[in-house]
Amino acid sequence: xxxxxxxxxxxxSSSSRDWVITFAKNTQRWRQFARGLDFDTLRLEPELxxxxxxxxxxxxxxxxxxxxxxxxxxxxxxxxxxxSAIQQFIGEEQRHAGYIAKALQANGMAPIEKxxxxxxxxxxxxxxxxxxxxSVLLTAEVIAIAYYAALAQASKDPQAKQLFERIxxxxxxxxxxxxxxxxxxxxxxxxxxWGLHRLFLQAVTGIVWYEHRQxxxxxxxxxxxxxxxxxxxxxxxx
Numbered sequence: 001x002x003x004x005x006x007x008x009x010x011x012x013s014s015s016s017r018d019w020v021i022t023f024a025k026n027t028q029r030w031r032q033f034a035r036g037l038d039f040d041t042l043r044l045e046p047e048l049x050x051x052x053x054x055x056x057x058x059x060x061x062x063x064x065x066x067x068x069x070x071x072x073x074x075x076x077x078x079x080x081x082x083x084s085a086i087q088q089f090i091g092e093e094q095r096h097a098g099y100i101a102k103a104l105q106a107n108g109m110a111p112i113e114k115x116x117x118x119x120x121x122x123x124x125x126x127x128x129x130x131x132x133x134x135s136v137l138l139t140a141e142v143i144a145i146a147y148y149a150a151l152a153q154a155s156k157d158p159q160a161k162q163l164f165e166r167i168x169x170x171x172x173x174x175x176x177x178x179x180x181x182x183x184x185x186x187x188x189x190x191x192x193x194w195g196l197h198r199l200f201l202q203a204v205t206g207i208v209w210y211e212h213r214q215x216x217x218x219x220x221x222x223x224x225x226x227x228x229x230x231x232x233x234x235x236x237x238x
Contacts, residue, residue, distance in 0.1 A: 016081035019177055023088035026170065030095060033166055037099075039106040043157040051215045052100065053112045055147060058140070060097035060111075063090035066137070069130045082181075089174060096167050103163065131185065131193075134178050139201050141175040142233045143208050144168075146226060150219035179237035186238065194238055198231065205230050 044052060063086075070086035073079075101111045128136070148168040155161040186193050209216060209223045220226040 015180065016079050016085050019085040020081050020088065022173065023085060023092065026092065026173065027088070030166075033162075034099075037159060037163065039102045042103055042106050042159040042163070044103060044107045044160055045154060045156060048151065048154055048215055049104065049107065049109055051212045052151070053104065053109065054211060055144075056097055056100040056104065056111050057113070059093050059100065061090075061093070063087075063093075066090065066133060069133055073130045085177070089177065092170050092174070096170065099163060099167075103160065131182070134181055135197050135200070138175065138178040138182060138234075138237075139197070139204055141171055141178060142201060142230050143204060144171040145175060145233060146220070146230055147208070147212060147215065150216045154215055154218035175233065175237065183238055198234060201230060201234055202227060 066086060067083075067090065070083050074081075074083040097111075104111055145168065148164050148171060152161050152164040152168060155164060205227050206223070209226055213223075216226055220229065
């Protein structure tokens with residue numbers, strides 16, 4: 001077990017400061033990208049819309065529990081920039097939700113407000129501390145990368161494809177952000193915690209395949225190919 005004093009030394013505030021800068025630059029890039037979008041003409045594939053609705057719901061949220069845990073974590077490690085980075089991360093996820101909602105509305109569909117698997121994950125996040133919270137978020141980012149890669153490939157409309165590819169770029173950054181945070185306190189690679197995390201990812205991947213296989217099959221021919229892809233994304237972080 002790593003002692004508290006040793007854990008504190010693992011957290012370099014300069015790294016969090018770099019993430020704050022990264023997220024700020026990304027916001028500027030989104031502003032430029034959004035100017036080129038015309039939601040009046042953006043079209044989604046009808047057979048993908050129900051899946052997109054569910055994923056859009058998972059992107060939105062106020063992030064109050066995460067913010068509170070990040071504040072506590074930042075104070076514990078004397079790293080105020082970490083809280084700022086988390087707040088910017090939450091803003092990016094809300095941005096994704098907002099743009100996907102616009103895309104749905106442009107196609108005559110309203111976003112949904114509740115869904116069983118999303119509700120389950122929200123309850124899990126509210127019941128845990130910082131490390132488990134980031135573990136759940138990291139798992140979500142792994143899934144999001146696989147999903148948006150498949151969704152971009154499945155989209156025939158150029159604007160829809162560009163939107164999902166742009167979101168995919170963000171999710172890749174988010175994966176690195178959360179992965180870096182966890183890697184500082186989980187060592188070595190084949191620790192019990194990482195092992196449990198991999199089992200959790202496998203369970204989540206099964207649920208996601210069941211709910212979203214109509215989208216995912218555009219990139220992954222089988223559940224096993226999806227599971228292997230997600231497993232490699234996680235393992236390559238640690």
